Amino acid sequence: MTKQTLNVIFTTCLFITFTWAAVSALAFSRLAQFFPLYVSIIGSIVSGIYLATEIFKLVKQKEKVEQSRVLILKPLIYTCWVAGYIGIIYLAGLFLATAIYLVAFLLIESKFSLFKAVYSTGIALVIMTVVSNLLKIAWPQGLIGI
Amino acid sequence: MTVRKMYTLTLLLILTLFLAGCQSLVLISPNQTSKGEVDYQDTLLTMVVPYQSGGGTDVFARFMTKPLSNHIKNQPSIQVENVPGGGSITGTNKYVNSYSKDGTNLVTTSASTHIPYLLKQSSVQYNLDELTPLVGAPTGGVVYGSPDLKIGSGFELKQVKEDLFFAGMSPTGLDLTTLISFEVLEIDAKAVLGYEGRGPARVAFEQGESNIDFQTTTAYKHNIAPKVENGEAIPLYSLGQIDENGEVVRDPQFPDIPTVKEVYEEIHGVEPSGRVWETYKHFLNATYTLQKVIWVHKSAPESAKNELKEAVNKLVEDDQFKED
Amino acid sequence: MFESAMEALSIVLDPSRMLFMCLGIGLGIIVGLLPGLGGTVGMSLMLPFIFGMDPFVGIALLIGMVAVIHTGDTFPSILIGVPGSAGSQATIMDGFPLAKKGEASRAMGAALFCSMIGGIIGGIVLFLAIPIAAPLITSFTSPVLFMLTMLGLSMAGLLAGDSPAKGALSGLLGLLIGAIGSAPAVTEYRYTFNSLYLSDGLSLPVVALAIFAFPILITMLIQKGSIAKTTHLQGGVLKGIGDALKNKFLVVRSAILGSLVGFIPGLGGSVVDWLAYGAGKKTVKNNQFGEGDIRGVIAPESANNAKEGGSLIPTLLFGIPGSGTTAILLGGLILMGLEAGPKMLTSELPVTLSIVWTLVIANIIGALLCMILIKPIAKLSLIPGEKLVPFLAVLLVIGAYQSNFSWGDLITLIAIGLLGYIMTILDWPRPPLLIGFVLAVSAERYYWISIERYGWEWLGQPVVITIGIIIVILLTGGAIMKKISISLQREGV
Numbered sequence: 001m002t003k004q005t006l007n008v009i010f011t012t013c014l015f016i017t018f019t020w021a022a023v024s025a026l027a028f029s030r031l032a033q034f035f036p037l038y039v040s041i042i043g044s045i046v047s048g049i050y051l052a053t054e055i056f057k058l059v060k061q062k063e064k065v066e067q068s069r070v071l072i073l074k075p076l077i078y079t080c081w082v083a084g085y086i087g088i089i090y091l092a093g094l095f096l097a098t099a100i101y102l103v104a105f106l107l108i109e110s111k112f113s114l115f116k117a118v119y120s121t122g123i124a125l126v127i128m129t130v131v132s133n134l135l136k137i138a139w140p141q142g143l144i145g146i
Numbered sequence: 147m148t149v150r151k152m153y154t155l156t157l158l159l160i161l162t163l164f165l166a167g168c169q170s171l172v173l174i175s176p177n178q179t180s181k182g183e184v185d186y187q188d189t190l191l192t193m194v195v196p197y198q199s200g201g202g203t204d205v206f207a208r209f210m211t212k213p214l215s216n217h218i219k220n221q222p223s224i225q226v227e228n229v230p231g232g233g234s235i236t237g238t239n240k241y242v243n244s245y246s247k248d249g250t251n252l253v254t255t256s257a258s259t260h261i262p263y264l265l266k267q268s269s270v271q272y273n274l275d276e277l278t279p280l281v282g283a284p285t286g287g288v289v290y291g292s293p294d295l296k297i298g299s300g301f302e303l304k305q306v307k308e309d310l311f312f313a314g315m316s317p318t319g320l321d322l323t324t325l326i327s328f329e330v331l332e333i334d335a336k337a338v339l340g341y342e343g344r345g346p347a348r349v350a351f352e353q354g355e356s357n358i359d360f361q362t363t364t365a366y367k368h369n370i371a372p373k374v375e376n377g378e379a380i381p382l383y384s385l386g387q388i389d390e391n392g393e394v395v396r397d398p399q400f401p402d403i404p405t406v407k408e409v410y411e412e413i414h415g416v417e418p419s420g421r422v423w424e425t426y427k428h429f430l431n432a433t434y435t436l437q438k439v440i441w442v443h444k445s446a447p448e449s450a451k452n453e454l455k456e457a458v459n460k461l462v463e464d465d466q467f468k469e470d
Numbered sequence: 471m472f473e474s475a476m477e478a479l480s481i482v483l484d485p486s487r488m489l490f491m492c493l494g495i496g497l498g499i500i501v502g503l504l505p506g507l508g509g510t511v512g513m514s515l516m517l518p519f520i521f522g523m524d525p526f527v528g529i530a531l532l533i534g535m536v537a538v539i540h541t542g543d544t545f546p547s548i549l550i551g552v553p554g555s556a557g558s559q560a561t562i563m564d565g566f567p568l569a570k571k572g573e574a575s576r577a578m579g580a581a582l583f584c585s586m587i588g589g590i591i592g593g594i595v596l597f598l599a600i601p602i603a604a605p606l607i608t609s610f611t612s613p614v615l616f617m618l619t620m621l622g623l624s625m626a627g628l629l630a631g632d633s634p635a636k637g638a639l640s641g642l643l644g645l646l647i648g649a650i651g652s653a654p655a656v657t658e659y660r661y662t663f664n665s666l667y668l669s670d671g672l673s674l675p676v677v678a679l680a681i682f683a684f685p686i687l688i689t690m691l692i693q694k695g696s697i698a699k700t701t702h703l704q705g706g707v708l709k710g711i712g713d714a715l716k717n718k719f720l721v722v723r724s725a726i727l728g729s730l731v732g733f734i735p736g737l738g739g740s741v742v743d744w745l746a747y748g749a750g751k752k753t754v755k756n757n758q759f760g761e762g763d764i765r766g767v768i769a770p771e772s773a774n775n776a777k778e779g780g781s782l783i784p785t786l787l788f789g790i791p792g793s794g795t796t797a798i799l800l801g802g803l804i805l806m807g808l809e810a811g812p813k814m815l816t817s818e819l820p821v822t823l824s825i826v827w828t829l830v831i832a833n834i835i836g837a838l839l840c841m842i843l844i845k846p847i848a849k850l851s852l853i854p855g856e857k858l859v860p861f862l863a864v865l866l867v868i869g870a871y872q873s874n875f876s877w878g879d880l881i882t883l884i885a886i887g888l889l890g891y892i893m894t895i896l897d898w899p900r901p902p903l904l905i906g907f908v909l910a911v912s913a914e915r916y917y918w919i920s921i922e923r924y925g926w927e928w929l930g931q932p933v934v935i936t937i938g939i940i941i942v943i944l945l946t947g948g949a950i951m952k953k954i955s956i957s958l959q960r961e962g963v
Contacts, residue, residue, distance in 0.1 A: 200798030
């Protein structure tokens with residue numbers, strides 16, 4: 001996808017968000033209403049105008065120059081890594097999830113050897129546990145309660 | 147339903163308020179002697195505080211842990227656990243839902259926990275009837291005005307010519323009780339809401355942005371009493387305290403300041419009555435008399451509850467503690 | 471006053487108290503260094519210990535910690551482009567590009583030196599402001615505070631980059647995100663989808679981490695390189711200090727701005743770094759802010775340490791906390807048997823003065839300590855992204871969780887993080903979003919109070935008009951200047 005197309009899609013999303021926010025603000029009581037209403041109406045207008053000019057530019061420029069393309073798949077994969085990590089935390093608790101995530105990531109993405117991956121994960125886990133205990137940092141708890 | 151809940155709270159209080167007086171702590175649990183013994187040796191008690199650390203309720207809870215632990219057999223340590231969020235609803239919900247009900251977990255709540263319950267907010271999952279109150283700290287409140295109002299005391303409130311402005315946070319919690327007191331006295335004060343807290347509201351008073359304001363006991367004594375001496379503020383009336391008969395009486399902390407009730411009687415010649423007055427008393431109870439309360443699960447083992455109650459009894463009677 | 475100041479100094483320099491101060495400093499640097507942890511976490515950590523402590527010892531511990539947070543948080547901001555705490559986001563703008571050029575040590579040197587000077591100036595401002603603080607604070611009425619909020623928002627315009635429309639939309643989106651949760655004047659929940667987590671609104675540390683740290687992690691993975699594009703690190707700490715000395719007026723200016731903004735109650739110090747950055751961008755000639763200009767590091771770093779001194783004034787004298795950190799500090803004071811209020815200037819004056827001294831001394835010690843750490847830590851920027859990122863991700867997740875101890879924090883991290891990533895690749899400016907988010911509540915609150923209290927009359931107040939004029943100059947002045955320079959460039963071609 002080209003950068004410009006993605007920009008149009010993103011602006012459309014913003015436009016929809018602002019408009020939706022404005023409409024839902026109508027249901028708030030007077031004291032709670034004015035601020036989100038002002039902001040979202042202005043946002044809706046500005047994003048509408050900006051969207052129109054961007055679409056206009058896009059149509060006019062059709063097939064003219066080579067557009068810089070944006071990566072979609074790779075960022076998505078990496079986001080999934082983080083989301084997956086959080087998902088495992090939800091299931092198995094922080095300690096286990098961090099172990100699984102780090103070893104898997106280091107093996108697959110960083111191309112570490114098995115020994116190196118396990119070794120660095122071990123060190124990270126030790127540091128994590130010690131620092132957390134010293135600073136009394138709270139850990140997210142998983143379903144199985146670790 | 148809501149009214150019934152209010153009555154429950156009030157009754158609970160009236161039943162057990164005989165210790166109220168000049169003491170800073172009120173014992174809420176009935177004074178019964180324990181029969182079953184419970185062993186708190188090697189156990190760690192948890193005190194859930196549904197607020198960020200450092201707030202008023204948190205400080206109160208932390209203050210209480212040490213002396214409370216000293217009066218429990220074997221002196222178990224009590225650790226404070228802050229579960230902030232949702233204006234104290236999150237933490238209290240979590241307390242009733244996921245903390246084990248074995249008597250090792252306590253919770254400290256404040257007025258802003260009780261009000262959403264009374265108003266039956268949908269996010270509230272706790273039922274104060276299912277918790278046993280152990281000890282509570284009441285507070286009082288004084289309404290004061292600016293010298294620009296050109297009156298000497300609350301009795302002359304009706305002669306004020308200027309527009310009254312009151313700076314508040316939101317129409318819940320402590321502000322609500324003051325706002326209802328305006329209604330009782332039929333004072334036409336414009337409530338400007340949205341301030342961040344009682345502190346900024348006090349600054350607004352100093353700026354002249356508001357000319358009638360209130361503060362709770364400690365804040366009044368620290369910040370307003372010196373102003374009263376300098377003639378920069380005039381005490382109008384105190385919100386009063388509820389006595390064992392459910393009547394509004396003078397706040398022992400402010401014996402010289404008339405209560406809302408006295409001001410009303412002076413102006414109207416009769417005792418206040420009717421729905422507004424009843425509502426006022428309920429909210430005074432829920433927000434001031436029960437300002438901060440430590441509870442334990444009602445379904446906790448009897449022996450554990452008794453041990454805790456006894457500890458609290460001793461604590462309230464402890465002279466050394468009173469001095470603090 | 472001078473005599474009592476000397477007396478307070480001798481109290482502070484007592485060895486046992488110095489020990490506690492150093493303990494506080496060590497902790498402050500660590501929580502500053504770890505992304506997501508800031509003053510609030512450090513404070514809550516120490517609260518259980520200060521119960522019943524001697525006030526001077528407790529103060530040494532607490533203030534020592536607060537003073538150096540913005541010294542320690544510089545490391546991640548410059549080295550990996552991840553804000554170490556909410557107050558060091560603006561440092562990323564130029565500090566991170568400098569690290570990419572391999573000049574991390576130089577940037578760190580300048581930043582730490584400025585942090586130290588800024589902190590000292592903050593302490594001096596606190597000291598000088600003591601006698602005049604009370605009338606000054608009461609002069610900030612709601613209309614004035616509203617206009618100051620607007621001034622802060624228009625600063626977002628300065629940071630908008632090339633496209634005004636993108637900048638404005640980014641700021642508006644921030645305001646809208648800031649409106650999530652309970653309304654200030656009434657208990658009504660907005661845009662919360664019935665979720666209890668959202669009813670308190672989103673927390674700043676999570677949003678800051680998501681909007682700045684999350685995108686940089688993804689970018690680092692995609693580019694598969696180390697942060698520094700050169701293999702050896704050039705430019706030392708001393709060069710950075712030299713840079714700071716060359717720009718001494720910028721340092722002093724930013725530090726004073728920082729302490730003044732910290733001083734204003736209710737504005738919140740979280741945007742101080744952006745304000746100083748924006749002001750620097752506006753006033754420094756021939757700058758390349760945003761592309762690795764050392765002055766883009768100097769301005770925010772001088773300001774964020776100075777802020778702490780300023781923000782203690784309303785906290786100590788009026789009991790109005792300006793931030794989460796000072797809110798907990800108030801609780802801590804009570805636990806030590808002190809009560810914030812006018813008494814801090816009379817019977818408790820020694821305590822107040824010892825706070826001033828602790829601020830100054832802790833800033834010096836903290837900066838020196840950090841300078842020793844520069845060399846080993848700067849090597850981080852040589853580690854390839856795919857080896858560094860997984861560990862940073864763990865740090866990020868744990869850090870974000872510390873805000874509310876809630877799963878909502880982690881979901882917000884991913885959601886806002888994706889938004890931030892899309893904005894990065896499409897060249898939408900992110901600072902306006904953050905400024906909008908921080909100032910949303912103040913904007914709403916003071917606008918409402920002004921209207922309710924004064925009707926439309928407040929628009930006629932002289933102070934309000936003055937600030938209004940400044941805003942107009944700030945907004946149009948930039949545009950006009952840009953036009954002139956563009957037309958000049960064209961003529962030149």
